Amino acid sequence: MSTNVDTIRDLAEREYKWGFVTDVEEERVPKGLNEDTIRLISAKKQEPEFMLEWRLRAYRHWALLEKADAEPKWANIKYPPIDYQNIAYYSAPKQKPGLNSLDELDPEILRTYEKLGIPLAEQKMLAGVAVDAVFDSVSVATTFKGKLAELGIIFCSFSEAVQKHPELVKKYLGSVVPYTDNFFASLNAAVFTDGSFVYVPKGVRCPMELSTYFRINAAETGQFERTLIIADEGASVSYLEGCTAPIRDENQLHAAVVELIALDNAQIKYSTVQNWYPGDKQGKGGIYNFVTKRGKCLGVNSKISWTQVETGSAITWKYPSCILQGENSVGEFYSVALTNNYQQADTGTKMIHIGKNTRSTIVSKGISAGHGQNTYRGQVKILKGATGARNYTQCDSLLIGEKCGAHTFPYIEVKNSTAQMEHEASTSKIGEDQLFYLRQRGLTAEDAVSMIVNGFCKLAGNQESAR
Amino acid sequence: MVSVSLLEIKNLHVNVDNHEILKGIDLTVNAGEVHSIMGPNGSGKSTLAQVLARREAYNITAGEIWLDGKDLLAMKPEEAACEGLFLAFQYPVEISGISNAYFLRSALNAIRKYRGLDEMDAMDFLPLYREKLKLLEMDEKLMNRSVNEGFSGGEKKRNEILQMAILEPKLAVLDETDSGLDIDALRIVAKGIEATRSPKRAMVVVTHYQRLLNYIVPDFVHVLLDGRIVRSGGPELALELEEKGYSTMETANATPA
Numbered sequence: 001m002s003t004n005v006d007t008i009r010d011l012a013e014r015e016y017k018w019g020f021v022t023d024v025e026e027e028r029v030p031k032g033l034n035e036d037t038i039r040l041i042s043a044k045k046q047e048p049e050f051m052l053e054w055r056l057r058a059y060r061h062w063a064l065l066e067k068a069d070a071e072p073k074w075a076n077i078k079y080p081p082i083d084y085q086n087i088a089y090y091s092a093p094k095q096k097p098g099l100n101s102l103d104e105l106d107p108e109i110l111r112t113y114e115k116l117g118i119p120l121a122e123q124k125m126l127a128g129v130a131v132d133a134v135f136d137s138v139s140v141a142t143t144f145k146g147k148l149a150e151l152g153i154i155f156c157s158f159s160e161a162v163q164k165h166p167e168l169v170k171k172y173l174g175s176v177v178p179y180t181d182n183f184f185a186s187l188n189a190a191v192f193t194d195g196s197f198v199y200v201p202k203g204v205r206c207p208m209e210l211s212t213y214f215r216i217n218a219a220e221t222g223q224f225e226r227t228l229i230i231a232d233e234g235a236s237v238s239y240l241e242g243c244t245a246p247i248r249d250e251n252q253l254h255a256a257v258v259e260l261i262a263l264d265n266a267q268i269k270y271s272t273v274q275n276w277y278p279g280d281k282q283g284k285g286g287i288y289n290f291v292t293k294r295g296k297c298l299g300v301n302s303k304i305s306w307t308q309v310e311t312g313s314a315i316t317w318k319y320p321s322c323i324l325q326g327e328n329s330v331g332e333f334y335s336v337a338l339t340n341n342y343q344q345a346d347t348g349t350k351m352i353h354i355g356k357n358t359r360s361t362i363v364s365k366g367i368s369a370g371h372g373q374n375t376y377r378g379q380v381k382i383l384k385g386a387t388g389a390r391n392y393t394q395c396d397s398l399l400i401g402e403k404c405g406a407h408t409f410p411y412i413e414v415k416n417s418t419a420q421m422e423h424e425a426s427t428s429k430i431g432e433d434q435l436f437y438l439r440q441r442g443l444t445a446e447d448a449v450s451m452i453v454n455g456f457c458k459l460a461g462n463q464e465s466a467r
Numbered sequence: 468m469v470s471v472s473l474l475e476i477k478n479l480h481v482n483v484d485n486h487e488i489l490k491g492i493d494l495t496v497n498a499g500e501v502h503s504i505m506g507p508n509g510s511g512k513s514t515l516a517q518v519l520a521r522r523e524a525y526n527i528t529a530g531e532i533w534l535d536g537k538d539l540l541a542m543k544p545e546e547a548a549c550e551g552l553f554l555a556f557q558y559p560v561e562i563s564g565i566s567n568a569y570f571l572r573s574a575l576n577a578i579r580k581y582r583g584l585d586e587m588d589a590m591d592f593l594p595l596y597r598e599k600l601k602l603l604e605m606d607e608k609l610m611n612r613s614v615n616e617g618f619s620g621g622e623k624k625r626n627e628i629l630q631m632a633i634l635e636p637k638l639a640v641l642d643e644t645d646s647g648l649d650i651d652a653l654r655i656v657a658k659g660i661e662a663t664r665s666p667k668r669a670m671v672v673v674t675h676y677q678r679l680l681n682y683i684v685p686d687f688v689h690v691l692l693d694g695r696i697v698r699s700g701g702p703e704l705a706l707e708l709e710e711k712g713y714s715t716m717e718t719a720n721a722t723p724a
């Protein structure tokens with residue numbers, strides 16, 4: 001009867017744009033996971049002994065967890081059991097070892113990145129974005145390396161960092177997310193194949209936004225990347241990651257780990273635009289995005305800010321968090337998460353206040369459409385020593401249509417009576433009335449929905465600028 | 468060549484939930500004319516206004532509607548709007564996070580784009596917006612507030628007329644714009660409506676009471692009772708209604724004309 005409802009449905013059913021498959025020759029290890037797989041991955045990457053040992057320790061820990069059925073079950077998501085032996089843990093486009101320039105890159109891969117609109121080519125230098133692109137599991141090109149090197153900034157693939165800067169990797173790897181942290185973090189530590197590494201030395205402000213682009217191309221593979229960013233004293237860096245994947249009927253696992261470390265007076269801003277393949281309209285296929293992201297404000301006056309726009313993945317399980325250890329350190333989390341069709345998202349943050357006068361801000365906007373289920377899960381913890389700590393939390397939900405859901409699970413734990421906590425929450429719905437009103441003024445149904453959604457998200461932006 | 472009427476409604480029958488609300492409406496409105504549709508609650512006035520604006524919850528079982536020679540019933544709400552139909556809502560809707568000015572400029576540009584005109588940028592739009600705010604004695608602060616959010620009942624109604632003044636429709640349908648207004652607000656709203664009256668524009672003013680018509684004198688008054696237009700006449704008909712009430716019309720309806 002009502003076409004406004006149909007319109008909402010149509011919008012909810014828009015096709016995934018990035019679902020193509022690139023035809024490149026790939027090299028992959030057989031499916032399955034055991035100590036030999038780990039040794040094989042480590043050998044392929046010609047890793048030093050300490051890495052192999054760390055991986056093996058992680059694998060053994062994970063194997064215990066798996067035996068004990070310790071895969072986390074507390075999240076508000078549903079999926080059939082994952083067969084971890086039915087996944088290939090390493091897939092890489094075949095290529096000559098050691099690329100010297102982009103010209104040596106498989107042109108098919110370059111075309112893929114062009115299709116995705118990633119400024120990978122050197123001529124896009126004016127865009128001022130340095131890109132490290134991870135195709136399946138391997139980092140294929142890092143642009144602007146030379147320019148950054150002049151400032152002493154290291155921006156390279158994780159594999160390269162292991163080879164060239166083992167002392168930094170050894171010092172910081174696992175220092176924020178240890179391999180014992182959780183089931184997926186253990187798995188990642190065991191099998192991660194590549195990722196990005198950033199080190200910004202003392203007093204250096206990184207002059208351009210650093211960016212990584214992740215793409216899962218191969219079928220029946222998992223992508224396990226690991227990112228480590230260190231901002232030394234007084235340094236600052238802004239980092240952006242984007243993700244897409246082809247359309248496939250089976251689910252694919254993505255279990256990444258991101259660790260950020262900010263020393264005295266350092267600042268890290270980490271932004272994510274996550275658009276992994278979400279599955280089709282019936283909920284078939286799509287990426288399981290089980291990710292552990294955490295930053296540690298180790299130094300005084302340091303600041304870590306997470307911004308995420310989550311629109312893809314069949315399932316998102318992700319809590320970019322801040323450990324506020326240094327006095328006066330600041331943690332921020334700004335999130336817009338959209339679930340559509342049969343997507344499920346359980347996402348939020350943890351703010352752990354350890355140091356004095358630490359401050360945190362959480363603004364979460366969840367939008368649910370179709371049969372989408374969107375859960376905000378957040379924890380704010382004020383420890384005993386965190387005198388004068390403050391937190392502001394705002395989480396808002398917007399529902400589009402009749403069959404979606406929004407859920408909120410805020411946990412607040414305060415052990416210091418000087419703490420100041422604020423929590424605001426709201427739930428609203430795009431009504432047929434609102435749509436009709438905007439359409440009566442000449443806006444198409446699509447523009448009307450996007451205006452309402454923009455208005456909803458802008459409230460997050462206003463909050464950010466007001467603070 | 469015969470000139471085309473701006474609005475032509477022929478034998479319109481409308482159902483809601485299998486219940487017939489409009490039972491054969493015929494109405495012709497020409498450019499420059501103001502028609503008032505009057506009737507008691509539940510007579511079908513608002514249904515008629517919503518159907519004209521192409522709200523889709525109504526089941527049109529028979530009849531035709533022509534807007535400036537085009538088939539209105541084949542149009543989506545936004546197409547009807549771009550073809551020049553404006554509905555001033557009885558209950559204007561709130562849109563959080565979108566400023567009134569931004570919303571209005573987006574609407575104006577959607578319509579301009581449809582008509583093949585250049586979009587208007589913020590600098591060109593601002594003077595126009597200010598001018599119309601002044602006409603409706605609205606505070607400039609409203610400019611940056613979210614659409615209708617935190618507006619009083621009177622401000623919401625004024626905001627509807629402000630939108631009409633900026634969008635310059637061919638046919639404006641005002642759905643009980645006078646309801647909920649105090650006497651001062653009524654005067655201001657009426658002044659805004661009067662100012663947008665033009666030989667090129669027609670208006671259909673849906674109202675329960677005669678009081679708005681003291682300010683906006685209609686060319687024609689139609690009395691809607693139980694889904695039918697039972698009487699049509701000049702402005703004097705409104706006064707007669709005010710005096711005698713709708714009950715006399717029911718009697719009139721019973722007697723064949």
